[in-house]
Amino acid sequence: MSSNHPYRYLNIPKDAPIELKPSAGKGWGVFAKQKIQRGALILQEKPLFVIRKARADITEEDVGRAFQQLSPQQKQQFALLRDNATRIFPCLLMAFAENCFNLASGSDAWVSLPPAEGLFLLHSRFNHSCLPNAKVPTGHVGDEIASFATRDILAGEEITICYSPVFECLTRHERHQALGFTCDCRACLPGTPFQRLSDARRRLSRGLQYLTHGVDVDVPSDGGLGTSSLSPAIVDPQLRRAAQNFDIPLTSRFIYEPLSAFLWAEEGLMDGFMFQRVTPGIRAVVGMFRTRENAAIARFALVQDTWLERLNVAFRLYWRGDAADQSVAEGFRVMQLAASLSS
Numbered sequence: 001m002s003s004n005h006p007y008r009y010l011n012i013p014k015d016a017p018i019e020l021k022p023s024a025g026k027g028w029g030v031f032a033k034q035k036i037q038r039g040a041l042i043l044q045e046k047p048l049f050v051i052r053k054a055r056a057d058i059t060e061e062d063v064g065r066a067f068q069q070l071s072p073q074q075k076q077q078f079a080l081l082r083d084n085a086t087r088i089f090p091c092l093l094m095a096f097a098e099n100c101f102n103l104a105s106g107s108d109a110w111v112s113l114p115p116a117e118g119l120f121l122l123h124s125r126f127n128h129s130c131l132p133n134a135k136v137p138t139g140h141v142g143d144e145i146a147s148f149a150t151r152d153i154l155a156g157e158e159i160t161i162c163y164s165p166v167f168e169c170l171t172r173h174e175r176h177q178a179l180g181f182t183c184d185c186r187a188c189l190p191g192t193p194f195q196r197l198s199d200a201r202r203r204l205s206r207g208l209q210y211l212t213h214g215v216d217v218d219v220p221s222d223g224g225l226g227t228s229s230l231s232p233a234i235v236d237p238q239l240r241r242a243a244q245n246f247d248i249p250l251t252s253r254f255i256y257e258p259l260s261a262f263l264w265a266e267e268g269l270m271d272g273f274m275f276q277r278v279t280p281g282i283r284a285v286v287g288m289f290r291t292r293e294n295a296a297i298a299r300f301a302l303v304q305d306t307w308l309e310r311l312n313v314a315f316r317l318y319w320r321g322d323a324a325d326q327s328v329a330e331g332f333r334v335m336q337l338a339a340s341l342s343s
Protein backbone atom coordinates (compact mmCIF):
# COMPACT_ATOMS: atom_id res chain seq x y z
CA MET A 1 0.00 0.00 0.00
CA SER A 2 1.47 3.34 -0.98
CA SER A 3 -0.30 5.32 1.79
CA ASN A 4 1.85 3.84 4.57
CA HIS A 5 4.92 3.02 2.51
CA PRO A 6 8.18 3.66 4.44
CA TYR A 7 9.19 6.37 1.95
CA ARG A 8 6.27 8.47 3.28
CA TYR A 9 8.38 8.90 6.43
CA LEU A 10 11.54 10.14 4.68
CA ASN A 11 12.21 13.77 5.67
CA ILE A 12 11.79 16.03 2.64
CA PRO A 13 12.65 19.73 3.15
CA LYS A 14 9.39 21.74 3.20
CA ASP A 15 10.54 24.12 0.46
CA ALA A 16 11.65 21.35 -1.95
CA PRO A 17 9.30 21.25 -4.98
CA ILE A 18 9.15 17.45 -4.94
CA GLU A 19 7.21 14.49 -3.63
CA LEU A 20 7.84 10.74 -3.62
CA LYS A 21 5.32 8.49 -5.37
CA PRO A 22 5.13 5.13 -7.11
CA SER A 23 6.46 5.25 -10.68
CA ALA A 24 5.09 2.61 -13.06
CA GLY A 25 7.63 -0.22 -13.49
CA LYS A 26 10.32 1.63 -11.54
CA GLY A 27 9.41 1.26 -7.87
CA TRP A 28 8.99 4.75 -6.45
CA GLY A 29 10.35 7.96 -7.93
CA VAL A 30 10.60 11.70 -7.40
CA PHE A 31 7.85 13.88 -8.90
CA ALA A 32 7.52 17.66 -9.33
CA LYS A 33 4.85 19.18 -7.06
CA GLN A 34 4.93 22.38 -9.13
CA LYS A 35 6.49 23.66 -12.34
CA ILE A 36 10.27 23.76 -12.03
CA GLN A 37 12.13 26.03 -14.41
CA ARG A 38 15.21 24.99 -16.35
CA GLY A 39 18.30 25.70 -14.26
CA ALA A 40 16.39 25.88 -10.95
CA LEU A 41 17.65 24.11 -7.84
CA ILE A 42 15.51 21.06 -7.05
CA LEU A 43 17.09 19.73 -3.90
CA GLN A 44 20.19 20.25 -1.82
CA GLU A 45 21.15 17.43 0.50
CA LYS A 46 23.77 16.56 3.08
CA PRO A 47 24.89 12.93 3.17
CA LEU A 48 23.68 10.76 6.03
CA PHE A 49 27.31 9.60 6.18
CA VAL A 50 30.39 9.44 3.98
CA ILE A 51 32.86 6.60 3.52
CA ARG A 52 36.18 7.85 2.20
CA LYS A 53 37.11 4.85 0.11
CA ALA A 54 36.67 3.78 -3.50
CA ARG A 55 33.28 2.11 -3.95
CA ALA A 56 34.80 -1.25 -4.84
CA ASP A 57 36.80 -1.29 -1.57
CA ILE A 58 33.89 -0.52 0.77
CA THR A 59 32.95 -3.46 2.99
CA GLU A 60 29.98 -4.44 5.15
CA GLU A 61 32.15 -3.55 8.19
CA ASP A 62 32.80 -0.01 6.82
CA VAL A 63 29.07 0.60 6.43
CA GLY A 64 28.38 -0.99 9.82
CA ARG A 65 30.86 1.34 11.52
CA ALA A 66 29.37 4.41 9.81
CA PHE A 67 25.85 3.24 10.71
CA GLN A 68 26.77 2.87 14.40
CA GLN A 69 27.85 6.53 14.55
CA LEU A 70 24.38 7.76 13.45
CA SER A 71 21.83 9.25 15.83
CA PRO A 72 18.72 7.11 16.57
CA GLN A 73 16.67 9.36 14.28
CA GLN A 74 19.21 8.99 11.44
CA LYS A 75 19.24 5.21 11.93
CA GLN A 76 15.46 5.23 11.59
CA GLN A 77 15.67 7.16 8.31
CA PHE A 78 18.28 4.72 6.97
CA ALA A 79 16.02 1.80 7.93
CA LEU A 80 13.26 3.20 5.69
CA LEU A 81 15.28 2.45 2.55
CA ARG A 82 14.01 -0.34 0.34
CA ASP A 83 15.45 -2.08 -2.70
CA ASN A 84 13.45 -0.38 -5.46
CA ALA A 85 10.72 0.46 -2.94
CA THR A 86 9.85 -3.17 -2.18
CA ARG A 87 12.40 -5.50 -0.64
CA ILE A 88 14.27 -4.90 2.61
CA PHE A 89 17.99 -4.88 1.85
CA PRO A 90 19.64 -8.14 2.93
CA CYS A 91 22.74 -6.29 4.22
CA LEU A 92 23.97 -2.79 5.00
CA LEU A 93 26.47 -2.86 2.15
CA MET A 94 23.75 -3.42 -0.44
CA ALA A 95 21.67 -0.60 1.03
CA PHE A 96 24.71 1.65 0.84
CA ALA A 97 25.67 0.62 -2.71
CA GLU A 98 22.15 1.29 -4.01
CA ASN A 99 21.81 4.69 -2.35
CA CYS A 100 25.24 6.28 -2.56
CA PHE A 101 26.72 8.98 -4.76
CA ASN A 102 30.34 9.40 -5.68
CA LEU A 103 31.77 12.52 -4.07
CA ALA A 104 35.19 12.41 -5.69
CA SER A 105 34.42 13.09 -9.34
CA GLY A 106 36.09 16.43 -9.94
CA SER A 107 35.32 18.59 -12.94
CA ASP A 108 38.93 18.50 -14.12
CA ALA A 109 40.09 15.36 -15.93
CA TRP A 110 43.71 15.94 -14.88
CA VAL A 111 42.99 16.19 -11.15
CA SER A 112 42.07 13.05 -9.22
CA LEU A 113 40.35 13.67 -5.89
CA PRO A 114 40.57 11.20 -2.98
CA PRO A 115 37.79 8.60 -3.21
CA ALA A 116 34.60 9.20 -1.21
CA GLU A 117 31.05 7.85 -1.37
CA GLY A 118 28.12 9.47 0.43
CA LEU A 119 24.77 7.97 1.34
CA PHE A 120 21.91 10.27 0.30
CA LEU A 121 18.39 9.34 1.36
CA LEU A 122 16.52 11.58 -1.08
CA HIS A 123 18.77 11.95 -4.11
CA SER A 124 18.90 8.17 -4.35
CA ARG A 125 15.12 8.17 -4.87
CA PHE A 126 15.53 9.65 -8.37
CA ASN A 127 14.98 7.11 -11.10
CA HIS A 128 17.28 6.97 -14.11
CA SER A 129 16.77 8.23 -17.65
CA CYS A 130 19.38 8.38 -20.42
CA LEU A 131 17.61 11.63 -21.45
CA PRO A 132 16.96 13.08 -18.00
CA ASN A 133 15.32 16.35 -17.04
CA ALA A 134 17.59 16.94 -14.04
CA LYS A 135 21.23 16.60 -13.09
CA VAL A 136 23.36 16.22 -9.99
CA PRO A 137 26.49 18.03 -11.19
CA THR A 138 29.89 16.63 -10.25
CA GLY A 139 32.76 18.81 -9.10
CA HIS A 140 30.84 20.02 -6.01
CA VAL A 141 32.72 21.52 -3.11
CA GLY A 142 32.39 19.56 0.14
CA ASP A 143 30.09 16.61 0.76
CA GLU A 144 26.72 18.19 -0.05
CA ILE A 145 25.15 17.44 -3.40
CA ALA A 146 22.40 19.26 -5.27
CA SER A 147 20.11 18.56 -8.21
CA PHE A 148 19.01 21.08 -10.84
CA ALA A 149 16.42 21.03 -13.61
CA THR A 150 18.09 20.75 -17.01
CA ARG A 151 14.85 21.71 -18.76
CA ASP A 152 11.45 23.03 -17.69
CA ILE A 153 9.67 20.33 -15.67
CA LEU A 154 5.88 20.35 -15.43
CA ALA A 155 3.94 19.85 -12.19
CA GLY A 156 3.29 16.11 -11.81
CA GLU A 157 6.16 15.10 -14.13
CA GLU A 158 8.67 12.53 -12.87
CA ILE A 159 12.12 13.99 -12.27
CA THR A 160 14.92 11.78 -13.53
CA ILE A 161 18.69 11.92 -13.53
CA CYS A 162 21.26 9.98 -15.56
CA TYR A 163 23.06 7.51 -13.30
CA SER A 164 26.42 7.87 -15.06
CA PRO A 165 28.05 10.73 -17.00
CA VAL A 166 29.77 8.09 -19.14
CA PHE A 167 26.40 7.12 -20.63
CA GLU A 168 26.59 10.05 -23.05
CA CYS A 169 29.23 7.93 -24.85
CA LEU A 170 27.64 4.46 -24.55
CA THR A 171 25.08 2.71 -26.74
CA ARG A 172 21.70 1.54 -25.47
CA HIS A 173 22.93 -2.04 -25.04
CA GLU A 174 26.06 -0.94 -23.17
CA ARG A 175 24.06 1.35 -20.88
CA HIS A 176 21.56 -1.38 -20.03
CA GLN A 177 24.36 -3.81 -19.24
CA ALA A 178 25.85 -1.29 -16.82
CA LEU A 179 22.48 -0.40 -15.26
CA GLY A 180 21.25 -3.95 -14.76
CA PHE A 181 17.74 -2.86 -15.85
CA THR A 182 16.14 -1.70 -19.07
CA CYS A 183 15.52 2.03 -19.39
CA ASP A 184 12.51 3.04 -21.49
CA CYS A 185 13.48 6.62 -22.35
CA ARG A 186 13.37 7.90 -25.95
CA ALA A 187 17.03 6.97 -26.49
CA CYS A 188 16.25 3.40 -25.37
CA LEU A 189 13.00 2.57 -27.19
CA PRO A 190 14.25 -0.01 -29.69
CA GLY A 191 13.55 0.19 -33.40
CA THR A 192 12.91 3.93 -33.58
CA PRO A 193 14.92 6.24 -35.88
CA PHE A 194 15.80 8.39 -32.83
CA GLN A 195 17.17 5.37 -30.98
CA ARG A 196 19.34 4.27 -33.92
CA LEU A 197 20.69 7.78 -34.36
CA SER A 198 21.24 7.98 -30.62
CA ASP A 199 23.47 4.89 -30.66
CA ALA A 200 25.45 6.31 -33.60
CA ARG A 201 25.84 9.72 -31.93
CA ARG A 202 26.95 8.28 -28.58
CA ARG A 203 29.37 5.81 -30.18
CA LEU A 204 30.91 8.55 -32.32
CA SER A 205 31.27 10.89 -29.36
CA ARG A 206 33.13 8.13 -27.46
CA GLY A 207 35.62 7.89 -30.34
CA LEU A 208 36.00 11.68 -30.35
CA GLN A 209 36.65 11.67 -26.60
CA TYR A 210 39.34 9.04 -27.12
CA LEU A 211 40.98 11.11 -29.86
CA THR A 212 40.90 14.22 -27.69
CA HIS A 213 42.01 12.78 -24.33
CA GLY A 214 44.08 9.78 -25.44
CA VAL A 215 42.11 7.39 -23.22
CA ASP A 216 38.75 5.67 -23.37
CA VAL A 217 35.88 6.96 -21.25
CA ASP A 218 36.03 5.70 -17.68
CA VAL A 219 33.37 2.99 -17.81
CA PRO A 220 31.87 1.74 -14.53
CA SER A 221 33.48 -1.51 -13.43
CA ASP A 222 30.45 -2.42 -11.30
CA GLY A 223 27.17 -3.43 -12.91
CA GLY A 224 28.86 -6.02 -15.11
CA LEU A 225 30.39 -3.61 -17.59
CA GLY A 226 34.13 -3.34 -18.08
CA THR A 227 36.06 -1.79 -20.95
CA SER A 228 36.57 -5.31 -22.34
CA SER A 229 32.83 -5.79 -22.86
CA LEU A 230 32.57 -2.58 -24.89
CA SER A 231 33.11 -2.42 -28.62
CA PRO A 232 36.45 -0.69 -29.34
CA ALA A 233 36.20 3.11 -29.30
CA ILE A 234 38.63 3.30 -32.23
CA VAL A 235 39.31 0.27 -34.43
CA ASP A 236 42.38 1.48 -36.34
CA PRO A 237 45.49 0.70 -34.19
CA GLN A 238 47.54 3.49 -35.77
CA LEU A 239 44.92 6.10 -34.98
CA ARG A 240 44.56 4.69 -31.46
CA ARG A 241 48.34 5.01 -30.95
CA ALA A 242 48.29 8.58 -32.28
CA ALA A 243 45.51 9.45 -29.81
CA GLN A 244 47.34 7.81 -26.88
CA ASN A 245 50.49 9.70 -27.83
CA PHE A 246 48.57 13.00 -28.20
CA ASP A 247 49.71 13.21 -31.83
CA ILE A 248 46.34 14.49 -32.97
CA PRO A 249 46.78 17.78 -34.90
CA LEU A 250 45.44 20.87 -33.20
CA THR A 251 43.07 21.59 -36.08
CA SER A 252 41.50 18.13 -35.67
CA ARG A 253 41.20 18.67 -31.93
CA PHE A 254 39.40 21.90 -32.62
CA ILE A 255 36.92 20.12 -34.94
CA TYR A 256 36.28 17.24 -32.49
CA GLU A 257 35.16 19.57 -29.69
CA PRO A 258 32.23 21.29 -31.49
CA LEU A 259 31.44 18.00 -33.24
CA SER A 260 30.97 16.28 -29.85
CA ALA A 261 28.98 19.25 -28.60
CA PHE A 262 26.78 19.15 -31.72
CA LEU A 263 26.12 15.42 -31.26
CA TRP A 264 25.15 15.90 -27.60
CA ALA A 265 22.96 18.88 -28.47
CA GLU A 266 21.14 16.80 -31.12
CA GLU A 267 20.77 14.05 -28.53
CA GLY A 268 19.11 16.49 -26.11
CA LEU A 269 21.96 16.41 -23.60
CA MET A 270 23.33 19.93 -24.02
CA ASP A 271 22.13 21.49 -20.78
CA GLY A 272 23.79 24.44 -19.05
CA PHE A 273 26.17 22.16 -17.12
CA MET A 274 27.29 20.36 -20.25
CA PHE A 275 27.77 23.73 -21.96
CA GLN A 276 29.98 24.91 -19.10
CA ARG A 277 31.92 21.67 -19.29
CA VAL A 278 32.68 21.75 -23.01
CA THR A 279 33.31 25.44 -23.68
CA PRO A 280 36.54 25.87 -21.65
CA GLY A 281 38.10 22.99 -23.64
CA ILE A 282 37.17 24.64 -26.94
CA ARG A 283 38.47 28.04 -25.82
CA ALA A 284 41.70 26.41 -24.60
CA VAL A 285 42.33 24.90 -28.04
CA VAL A 286 41.77 28.30 -29.70
CA GLY A 287 44.46 29.75 -27.45
CA MET A 288 46.94 27.05 -28.53
CA PHE A 289 47.04 27.84 -32.27
CA ARG A 290 50.30 29.40 -33.44
CA THR A 291 49.41 29.65 -37.12
CA ARG A 292 47.59 32.96 -37.41
CA GLU A 293 45.08 31.95 -40.06
CA ASN A 294 44.06 28.87 -38.01
CA ALA A 295 43.56 31.00 -34.90
CA ALA A 296 41.41 33.47 -36.88
CA ILE A 297 39.16 30.69 -38.24
CA ALA A 298 38.84 29.15 -34.77
CA ARG A 299 37.90 32.50 -33.21
CA PHE A 300 35.32 33.03 -35.95
CA ALA A 301 33.87 29.57 -35.22
CA LEU A 302 33.46 30.48 -31.55
CA VAL A 303 31.26 33.52 -32.24
CA GLN A 304 28.69 31.51 -34.24
CA ASP A 305 25.26 31.04 -32.68
CA THR A 306 24.71 27.29 -32.91
CA TRP A 307 26.87 24.17 -32.57
CA LEU A 308 26.17 23.32 -36.22
CA GLU A 309 27.36 26.75 -37.36
CA ARG A 310 30.46 26.51 -35.15
CA LEU A 311 31.17 23.09 -36.57
CA ASN A 312 30.73 24.26 -40.17
CA VAL A 313 33.31 27.00 -39.64
CA ALA A 314 35.62 24.63 -37.73
CA PHE A 315 35.60 22.23 -40.72
CA ARG A 316 37.54 24.87 -42.69
CA LEU A 317 40.52 23.82 -40.56
CA TYR A 318 40.35 20.20 -41.71
CA TRP A 319 43.77 18.75 -42.63
CA ARG A 320 45.65 21.96 -41.88
CA GLY A 321 48.80 21.70 -39.79
CA ASP A 322 49.64 24.24 -37.11
CA ALA A 323 52.98 25.59 -35.95
CA ALA A 324 52.07 24.55 -32.39
CA ASP A 325 51.28 20.88 -33.18
CA GLN A 326 54.49 19.42 -31.77
CA SER A 327 54.74 21.58 -28.66
CA VAL A 328 51.06 20.95 -27.83
CA ALA A 329 51.57 17.17 -28.10
CA GLU A 330 54.62 17.40 -25.83
CA GLY A 331 52.67 19.55 -23.36
CA PHE A 332 49.86 16.95 -23.15
CA ARG A 333 52.40 14.16 -22.60
CA VAL A 334 54.02 16.10 -19.74
CA MET A 335 50.61 16.76 -18.14
CA GLN A 336 49.67 13.09 -18.45
CA LEU A 337 52.96 12.05 -16.84
CA ALA A 338 52.48 14.56 -14.00
CA ALA A 339 48.90 13.32 -13.42
CA SER A 340 50.01 9.68 -13.33
CA LEU A 341 52.83 10.50 -10.87
CA SER A 342 50.47 12.36 -8.53
CA SER A 343 47.82 9.62 -8.45
Ligand SMILES: C[S@@+](CC[C@H](N)C(=O)[O-])C[C@H]1O[C@@H](n2cnc3c(N)ncnc32)[C@H](O)[C@@H]1O
Nearest residue numbers: 026027028084085098124125126127128181183
Ligand atom coordinates in the same frame (compact mmCIF):
# COMPACT_ATOMS: atom_id res chain seq x y z
C1 LIG B 1 18.47 4.31 -6.44
S1 LIG B 1 17.05 3.49 -6.80
C2 LIG B 1 15.91 4.66 -7.40
C3 LIG B 1 14.66 4.73 -6.60
C4 LIG B 1 13.88 3.43 -6.59
N1 LIG B 1 12.99 3.38 -7.73
C5 LIG B 1 13.10 3.28 -5.31
O1 LIG B 1 11.89 3.03 -5.37
O2 LIG B 1 13.69 3.37 -4.25
C6 LIG B 1 17.58 2.62 -8.23
C7 LIG B 1 16.67 1.50 -8.65
O3 LIG B 1 15.46 2.03 -9.19
C8 LIG B 1 15.05 1.27 -10.33
N2 LIG B 1 15.06 2.16 -11.51
C9 LIG B 1 15.65 3.36 -11.61
N3 LIG B 1 15.46 3.89 -12.82
C10 LIG B 1 14.75 3.00 -13.54
C11 LIG B 1 14.28 2.95 -14.88
N4 LIG B 1 14.49 3.95 -15.74
N5 LIG B 1 13.59 1.85 -15.27
C12 LIG B 1 13.37 0.82 -14.42
N6 LIG B 1 13.81 0.80 -13.13
C13 LIG B 1 14.50 1.87 -12.69
C14 LIG B 1 16.05 0.14 -10.48
O4 LIG B 1 15.55 -0.97 -9.81
C15 LIG B 1 17.26 0.68 -9.77
O5 LIG B 1 18.09 -0.34 -9.30
